[in-house]
Amino acid sequence: MGMFDSLLTAIAPERAVKRAAAQSAIRAINSGYSNYGASLHKKSMRGWTWHGGSPKEDIEDNLRVLRERSRDAFMGVPLATGAIKTMRTNVVCGGLTPTPQIDNAFLGISDEEAQKINAQIAREFGLWANKPTCDADRLDNFYMLQQLVFTGFLLNGDAVAVLQNKKSPGVPYDLRLRIIEADRLCSPSFMDVLSPCEINGRHVEKIVQGVETDAEGMVVAYWICDRHPLASTAAAGLAASHWTRVEAYGAKTGRQNILCLMQRDRAGQVRGVPLLAPVLESLKQLGRFTDAELTAAVVSAMFTVFIKKTDQSDEIPFGEMLPPEVQVDAPDKTSVELAPGAFIDLNPGEDVQFADPKHPTTGFEAFMNAIVKQMAAALEIPSEVLYKQFSTSYSAARGALNEFWRTTGMHRDWFADYFCQPVYETWFREAVCKGRIKAPGFLVDPAVAAAYMNCTWNGPARTNLNPKDEAAAAQMRVNSGFSTAAQETAQMTGGSYEANMRQRKSEAALKREVDEIAGAQAQQQTAVPERDGGDPGKDE
Template sequence: MFDRIKSTVSRAVLSVVASYDAGGSGRRMRGWNAPSTGPNRAISLAPKVRDRSRDAARNDWTASAGSQRWVTNLIGTGIVPRAKRIKDKAKKEAAAALWDRWTAQSDADCVLNFYAQEALVTRSWIESGEVFARLRWRRKGSMEVPLQVQVIESDFVPQLDTDSWPGLPVGNKIRQGIEIDRLGARVAYWIYKAHPTDFAAGNINISQLVRVPADEMLHVFEPKRPGQLRGVAEFASVLARLRNVADFDDAVLERQKIANLFAAFVEKQVPTAPDGINPITGEAVQTEADGTPVVAMQPGISQELLPGEKVVFSNPPEAGTTYSEYMRTQHLATAAGQGVPYELLSGDIINVSDRTLRVVIQEFRRFVEQRQWHVIIPMFCQKVRDAWVDQAVLVGALPMSIADDAKAVEWAPHGWQYIHPVQDVQGKQMEVAAGFRSRSSVIAQQGDDAEHTDVERAADLKREEELGLPTAPVQGANGPAGDNSGGVSPGQYPDSKKAKK
């Protein structure tokens, strides 16, 4: 008897287990049918999303502004390499000069320099979800470093899935246009010889595709799931909203156009005879070609109506008092979906304090830096630099002894502008004076080279002394004029000997 009761209680306890409401099938969740597709099957419609995203960037101001904000903040004037590990000053300056000369010739299309290519790659990635770049080796003697970079749209790599293809090595397979070996590593890309819309649509055949080894192709995208091979446009989550908001805005605009029309309608209470003669006046009724009665409307006219006629003016609906608030709410959601602060996307900073704006901008900058160091720099900038060094060493433009150090560069993104110039500079002065950071890190954060800054400062000081110019004192943070310690004098720190005494 006791065992039976114990068994019943155990079953009752086991029937009540912890669970997630989102995983239930009750009334609220019954209609939520979430497919369990894999990371690559889920993006099977990525080409259609890509086309719509590009169309939105061309025709919708919010998509265009979002793309531009990302390019401006991710790249600015360019992400520049600093060869910090090359100790020999002459070799370091020679390598930097060689790189600077090459950046003007880096584009295989002979249009942009390398830093403008960074911007183009970023824009294509944001709008299309991904972008490719092909390393083009040139003949020795045609360039100082015979290498160029060709930026290729994602359309060039088709959504091709097959286990057998002419020229495909045994054991390899093609997924999403990318050739993968048995270990899952990327070994090649199958790309069109020309943009696919330049020839008639049809089945993909071997004559249209070429196999490019993976070490000659750069693929820039941001995977959102493990194992994802291709990228999806940044606007994917907001495209439907952008379309609906644009349709709503157009409808309101047309309604306002109609409301601005001064329209009047004549109501006749006395019907006309079938022969078109007014029974009261005996005159013919003026009509259009289709027989519709018409009354001429002219500016400032005073029209005397016939007996039985009256004028009724149109009264179309207005836009409503909630239009602006509705549009602002929709743009807030659009900005959030693009990862851009609403204030930066729209330029609307009404009723936003400087402290609030500072918090918003700092959070956005953290996101920007994440994408710089997770996507742009490792997937594009560093790979181009590695190929450039290899080619420069191969043709004798760089010595072999500094090849590894020339590759191990520090990438310096375009520095951020101060939000509060005085307060921000004073805060950094105090950090340097307190030993919390180095002066070089402050300069590097602004996108400048500390060594070049010191050389420029020394040159300025020498020139001022030669010309007999007075040297302006530096106002420290909370300190007197000429005190460059940031307002903190030695001995003020608790761990200093003077403070201990």
């Protein structure tokens, strides 16, 4: 107790009691995080402007700005372009390819028969996936659509694919994929519905950014605008926009009608966040810094001479870069443009001072690397991979690749589960209904259907810095039971172990046949033919 507290106790005991109680309450409040990250009294924390909200206030209400800035950075900031394309190439590359693996043990089918069924399924899927007819726009095949969808997911935070049916001459399957940019998935009249109401005679509980949920928060439908909200026709108001309500699942069949690919960061979130969102400010500042340094370097490289005369002259200045009739910029008598090796006249009495920019270009790379490392940590892309430079050491490069492999593996598994596999299952059902694939019990028992639709998706192979050591390590893992030959084949080459074994069997049989033919020919060439007649050493 201090001197003031002792004096207050002697003069006004009641106030002293209240003061003691208040001090005790403050000490109780200022405990744990209130002394650190949640402190409202420390000078270091007073300048922190903060505000929290629900996923709608923090995420959905800011999506328009985030998407447009993300796309702008992708189109104009090389580092942002590299981050998006690096993720796309390492996760999807040329497209994830399916390897049908039906559960023959559950179905009671022999291994030989299962191989035949798997091969037939792969051939049938190729009829649909390898041609642009699987695309509703008829531009890309299924594997190119994967690149488009994943790039849209990275740029916009989510990607939308509508599963449609359309008959076409000469096409055995009716399934079509309609890829829609995330902006078109928006609330009717661009206004979210936060309380129950009627829209076009339909009762609606809640619509946030085009995603309709029921009273319990379950997604039931998606609202798609017929035109892009940022299109010139929409901005000019030349035509009224209309929205189509697409149910998430068919009411009778339970078939998934639309795929909305997103990765949630918070419970209650219904739309995704662009990959570049956490680093947009740093990307823009780095872009400005790079432009400023580049401009400074260009200006410093220019050698411009200003000539001051005592008499005015109407003659064309000596050494002028471009004649007046072909000037690129609009004529401006108040401005003087710099150019390499240019000589510029000045009027009598005028004088200039040459701008000699002093920029610390020597520290440009070090500063860029320091900032890029922070952004790389946020994007889960090691700076070595982002720069495509492995100049430190073998162990550091291998560690960076291993860490990035975890990131790409996570994204690849998610993309296969939420895009590739649902599309594959929708196609498989159509193939069974049309009788192109025989699957007894498929339409009756969901367990049988799941056994027939079992499939693995293989992507680009893992980058190997030392293929010999990597192959030896893979062999040791398989021999020790830590992994399987199928897993190692998929990681190292992106192929299929079973397909490789079948191919090797065929090649071995072909090689034996060739060796037998070659051996027979060699024996014929080395054989000595017998001579006719008697003993050559005996005289006639």
